[in-house]
Amino acid sequence: MRVARSFPRLAAMNKNVIERTFSLHRTHTLKDMENIFQLVRNVIPPLTGKRHKGQDGRIGIVGGCQEYTGAPYFAAITALKAGADLSHVFCTKDAATVIKSYSPELIVHPVLDSPNAVYEVEKWLPRLHSVVIGPGLGRDEVLLENAKGIIEKSKLKGIPIIIDADGLWLISQQPSIIQGYQRAILTPNYMEFSRLYEAMLRDPVDSSDHHGCVLRLSQAMGNLTVVQKGERDLISDGDKVLVCSHEGSSRRCGGQGDLLSGSLGVLAHWAFMAGAEKTNGQNPFLVAAFGACSLTRQCNNQAFQKFGRSMTASDMVSEVGTAFNKLFET
Ligand SMILES: NC(=O)C1=CN([C@@H]2O[C@H](COP(=O)(O)OP(=O)(O)OC[C@H]3O[C@@H](n4cnc5c(N)ncnc54)[C@H](O)[C@@H]3O)[C@@H](O)[C@H]2O)[C@@H](O)CC1
Ligand SMILES: Nc1ncnc2c1ncn2[C@@H]1O[C@H](COP(=O)(O)OP(=O)(O)OP(=O)(O)O)[C@@H](O)[C@H]1O
Ligand SMILES: [Mg+2]
Numbered sequence: 001m002r003v004a005r006s007f008p009r010l011a012a013m014n015k016n017v018i019e020r021t022f023s024l025h026r027t028h029t030l031k032d033m034e035n036i037f038q039l040v041r042n043v044i045p046p047l048t049g050k051r052h053k054g055q056d057g058r059i060g061i062v063g064g065c066q067e068y069t070g071a072p073y074f075a076a077i078t079a080l081k082a083g084a085d086l087s088h089v090f091c092t093k094d095a096a097t098v099i100k101s102y103s104p105e106l107i108v109h110p111v112l113d114s115p116n117a118v119y120e121v122e123k124w125l126p127r128l129h130s131v132v133i134g135p136g137l138g139r140d141e142v143l144l145e146n147a148k149g150i151i152e153k154s155k156l157k158g159i160p161i162i163i164d165a166d167g168l169w170l171i172s173q174q175p176s177i178i179q180g181y182q183r184a185i186l187t188p189n190y191m192e193f194s195r196l197y198e199a200m201l202r203d204p205v206d207s208s209d210h211h212g213c214v215l216r217l218s219q220a221m222g223n224l225t226v227v228q229k230g231e232r233d234l235i236s237d238g239d240k241v242l243v244c245s246h247e248g249s250s251r252r253c254g255g256q257g258d259l260l261s262g263s264l265g266v267l268a269h270w271a272f273m274a275g276a277e278k279t280n281g282q283n284p285f286l287v288a289a290f291g292a293c294s295l296t297r298q299c300n301n302q303a304f305q306k307f308g309r310s311m312t313a314s315d316m317v318s319e320v321g322t323a324f325n326k327l328f329e330t
Helices: 002-013 030-045 070-081 093-102 117-122 141-157 164-172 190-201 210-220 255-276 286-312 313-318 320-328
Strands: 017-020 057-061 084-090 107-110 130-133 161-163 184-186 227-228 231-237 241-243
Touching: 030 210, 030 241, 030 286, 030 320, 057 070, 057 241, 057 255, 070 084, 070 093, 070 255, 070 313, 070 320, 084 093, 084 255, 093 107, 093 164, 117 141, 117 161, 130 141, 130 255, 141 161, 141 164, 161 164, 164 190, 164 255, 184 241, 184 286, 210 227, 210 231, 210 241, 227 286, 241 286, 255 286, 286 313
Parallel strands: 057 084, 057 130, 084 107, 130 161, 161 184, 184 227
Antiparallel strands: 017 241, 227 231, 231 241
8 A cells, every 4th residue: 555655745735534424524534535545546557568458448428519519528538638548429410520629539429419329329338438428418308318318228238327417407307317326426516416406305405514415315316426516525425425625726617527527437437447445345436536526626726826717627638647646646
């Protein structure tokens, strides 16, 4: 274990804590914080000459339509820059050329509005390690129906599914699509969380009890992982609540959540594959979510130091490599 050496650096670097359901939000110690960072490090595959292309992650992003081409791009490029080998985007026909023109690194499939969209994506599922459903998907009924079909096929394959943005809109209309599938991670922002919570709990969010709310939502969804994004990110599987308050900045430009869901695509795969020994028996999706939240906030922090108020999501993407090294490579 490389943990001991890096204690002081991490102490200075952040104030993340791990909290447990039944401990009434007891703030845990620096050791807990370091432990969770160490678990993230444990699941990251070492870079060796022995691995072949694709082994460290083939990630699919389902989203991208006429209005939104940035969101799937940010998610897909972040998955790659965080260490995935291949990043696929499944989007509508008119979004595809635009997304390709942002980056030659991405593999772009213009299938999401085709009559056999679900089949076209299903063909690729055996070659994907995880899917991120929703960035820039939009709310067109046909596209949402296709996303639903893709979620169902992904569940049958047992692959980790990250649901974000308009994917969460779909889930708040029809929660049973994902309820009980414990290889799913939901990444709601403030509004998305409120919609999901009200749909599931039939009550408005209790703003004096964020921990209780994220726990209850996870439990109501069948103990899948929920990442409530905000000033502090709360991550729960209905049993524990991890808190990520790693220092970011006060700049809130669009696209930051897309970096989070894209990096979570690859981290969820790594954590899932790593096995219980590497995660010390912890839920691998909690570990992955903590890693993705910390990484996104670190990118935000670094980009803000360079650009201040003019910082955009693209500036954060440029920081993924150095942020990753700073947090996780020892
Ligand atoms: N460049 C792009 O293509 C981008 C596209 N995006 C896409 O845009 C679509 C809609 O996403 P939205 O996030 O706007 O979803 P929503 O339609 O759920 O809107 C959330 C709204 O809530 C507001 N809000 C956020 N935090 C709040 C708070 N604490 N209190 C009150 N209001 C708050 C925001 O201003 C936002 O307008 C998705 O498909 C998403 O992926 C975004 O990811 C941003 C970047
Ligand atoms: N008030 C805040 N202070 C610090 N970090 C924040 C704050 N709000 C959100 N974040 C961070 O920004 C990232 C994105 O969260 P946000 O709520 O902006 O997502 P989003 O609305 O889905 O973004 P997007 O525009 O990509 O859809 C998360 O990593 C979260 O930790
Ligand atoms: Mg979002």
